[in-house]
């Protein structure tokens with residue numbers, strides 16, 4: 522993805538979140554110069570990979586298949602630190618996050634406002650393919666039995682618990698959705714089993730200066746190359 526597109530998407534997301542009265546930490550709005558100035562006090566933010574993150578899942582078409590998110594809190598697996606994580610995401614209308622499951626992370630996905638959030642769900646087999654068996658899900662702790670591949674919709678305020686090993690893909694209908702995630706510790710490097718998406722982190726073409734750092738930019742900041 523081009524840096525110009527990333528800069529613009531982060532700015533659009535800031536506006537959308539503020540428009541939904543969702544406020545981020547002060548450093549969410551810092552530019553590159555401020556990060557360079559404050560870096561010494563921010564090692565924990567870098568270590569936990571908190572902040573802006575986006576992906577097109579290797580599709581080359583962010584609007585069709587992509588996601589922008591901000592990780593608010595997290596831990597490091599097995600470190601004895603925080604055992605929980607929180608993200609805020611924007612799911613665009615008809616913008617797909619493709620089928621994946623997590624081996625270790627159980628997550629509640631919450632529609633915090635906007636349009637309807639639509640999931641398609643499947644159990645997984647021992648070989649980590651789609652299962653054809655029905656299974657139970659919980660929406661705000663109410664139990665529902667669904668068939669393999671069934672669609673489930675969340676209106677603003679509703680949340681769905683995604684157990685480990687449950688394949689999920691999702692997109693928004695009617696309008697963009699401000700989407701929360703409360704979960705076990707999040708490890709995007711080792712804990713995503715994608716069914717057919719080639720990648721989680723985008724290759725970036727630096728066609729203009731960085732205005733907003735992504736979590737993937739912290740290494741360059743700490744290494745002095747940014």
Ligand SMILES: [Fe+2]
Pocket residue numbers: 621622623628689
């Ligand atoms: Fe997930």
